[in-house]
Amino acid sequence: MTTIRSLRSAALIAVAAGVLAAGLPVLSAQAAAGDGTPADSNISFVGRWNRTNASAYVPYWAGAYLRVGFTGRTVKLRQRNTIQLWASIDGGAFTSFTGSGTINLTPTALAAGSHTLIVSYRQVAGSYTGDAVFQGLILDSGARTFAPPTRPKLVEFVGDSITAGATSSQLAVTDYGFKVGERLGYDHTQIAIGGMCLAETTDGCWAQETRYWMSSGGQVGTDPWDFSRYTADGVVINLGTNDKSHGVSAAAFQTAYTTFLTRIRARFPNAKLFAMRTFIGRYATETEAAVRARNAAGDANVFYLDTTGWLPSGGLSDSVHPNDAGHQAITDRLAPILSARLNTTPAPTTPPPTTPAPTTPPPTTPAPTTPPPTTPAPTTPPPTTPAPTPSAGAACAVTYRKTGDWGTGAQFDVTLNNTSTVGINGWTLTWSLPGSQRITQSWNATVTQSGAAATAVNVAWNTVIPAAGSTSFGFITDSPLGGATGFALNGSPCAAVT
Numbered sequence: 001m002t003t004i005r006s007l008r009s010a011a012l013i014a015v016a017a018g019v020l021a022a023g024l025p026v027l028s029a030q031a032a033a034g035d036g037t038p039a040d041s042n043i044s045f046v047g048r049w050n051r052t053n054a055s056a057y058v059p060y061w062a063g064a065y066l067r068v069g070f071t072g073r074t075v076k077l078r079q080r081n082t083i084q085l086w087a088s089i090d091g092g093a094f095t096s097f098t099g100s101g102t103i104n105l106t107p108t109a110l111a112a113g114s115h116t117l118i119v120s121y122r123q124v125a126g127s128y129t130g131d132a133v134f135q136g137l138i139l140d141s142g143a144r145t146f147a148p149p150t151r152p153k154l155v156e157f158v159g160d161s162i163t164a165g166a167t168s169s170q171l172a173v174t175d176y177g178f179k180v181g182e183r184l185g186y187d188h189t190q191i192a193i194g195g196m197c198l199a200e201t202t203d204g205c206w207a208q209e210t211r212y213w214m215s216s217g218g219q220v221g222t223d224p225w226d227f228s229r230y231t232a233d234g235v236v237i238n239l240g241t242n243d244k245s246h247g248v249s250a251a252a253f254q255t256a257y258t259t260f261l262t263r264i265r266a267r268f269p270n271a272k273l274f275a276m277r278t279f280i281g282r283y284a285t286e287t288e289a290a291v292r293a294r295n296a297a298g299d300a301n302v303f304y305l306d307t308t309g310w311l312p313s314g315g316l317s318d319s320v321h322p323n324d325a326g327h328q329a330i331t332d333r334l335a336p337i338l339s340a341r342l343n344t345t346p347a348p349t350t351p352p353p354t355t356p357a358p359t360t361p362p363p364t365t366p367a368p369t370t371p372p373p374t375t376p377a378p379t380t381p382p383p384t385t386p387a388p389t390p391s392a393g394a395a396c397a398v399t400y401r402k403t404g405d406w407g408t409g410a411q412f413d414v415t416l417n418n419t420s421t422v423g424i425n426g427w428t429l430t431w432s433l434p435g436s437q438r439i440t441q442s443w444n445a446t447v448t449q450s451g452a453a454a455t456a457v458n459v460a461w462n463t464v465i466p467a468a469g470s471t472s473f474g475f476i477t478d479s480p481l482g483g484a485t486g487f488a489l490n491g492s493p494c495a496a497v498t
Helices: 002-018 176-184 250-267 284-296 324-342
Strands: 044-046 049-053 056-059 065-071 075-089 095-104 114-121 137-139 154-159 187-192 234-237 272-276 302-305 396-405 410-418 428-432 439-443 446-450 453-457 470-477 485-489 495-497
Touching: 044 187, 065 137, 154 176, 176 187, 176 324, 234 250, 234 324, 250 272, 250 284, 272 284, 272 324, 284 302, 302 324, 302 439, 324 396, 324 410, 324 470, 396 428, 396 485, 439 446
Parallel strands: 154 187, 154 234, 234 272, 272 302, 396 495
Antiparallel strands: 044 065, 049 056, 065 114, 075 095, 075 114, 075 137, 396 410, 410 470, 428 453, 428 485, 439 470, 446 453
């Protein structure tokens, strides 16, 4: 492990030092838009890039890439020394190129007109010592670059070798993080290096709890990353696979995870944070507990993703790493979840009540420290005098919507409305699923199933539904069938919109 780290550190240090070497031309940071130089403002550099030298930009971590539009029929890259990279033109499949000097990305000329380009360099890590340095584009005479279409969101995928795409055919490019981002049309980046842990260990495992905050993760110095360079709308974390073999206790892992989520929240106040169960199940209980701790602290925008069953038979290339089929299966599960979550307005970290409340609550009615995301229920235990629960004839309405459909499964969001004149303290919703449909994952409720009968029970932060109030939860199924029936709240039938 020490030898591998020394190699990857030496390789990246050489790259970083090389961009400052006397042999490279020094370009003005005010390079004209459209000229294809690294400082061309039409080129979008996504992820963590070293841009201190205007003539040569260096990508750090896995999955960093550039996007640009260009006119003409051909496009080439200026490269210093040998590097492997992948390029996609006009949304086509990524093609591998290896070389130095001038690398022709269009050996067959394109049709005349406007085109788009994505380039991702192979991560310089482990024993790989390529020269990942972008020195500019070479276009046809008279051709220019143009700014590519703006992407609406950016998602960080934080992890280890799995998130870096190790053992997949095109590494980071065929990893689930890259594939999810491209499927959704979002910008994306993978903050991942092989062998990483979450927590610092006595035997020196590289840990995200300290290296996430660095520009290069410590491969080229320990300078801190400038978080003002981009703002993540979502952060997806997949950590814990390596910690077990480095002796991290369950308690220490949970504490480290909770702290990590807290610190990321401070950097990205409005982002949705997703903590994934590791695909082999290590620290699943502790990961979920860390999420619940943040929820209980008033952060409603942190979610636990139970990945049980996501990987198909034959989806691993070894005992740990997904192969291409595995990454595709993960993408099929994860993409609709992120799409649904990131296209809804984030709940405030400390949500306000649904009805106006004074800044200082009246002394006779203590206000909860941290209200839940959708209703004014406290995250701490309810008051000693519980809110009334409606009788068997109480009024309720359910909105049951399919919000994602990928052929072999679907996502459903359920809104439970209390249309009575009294509040509900503790709720259980039951209904019947169509056919042999199975629920594979849920959030904001504890969902169980027996045959076609499904049951959702409130969680700590949405126990109370006030009169005329509502709460929501969601789940993933293994088929796209609609047509759920027989909704009942606490045993009373509910009107339903499906």
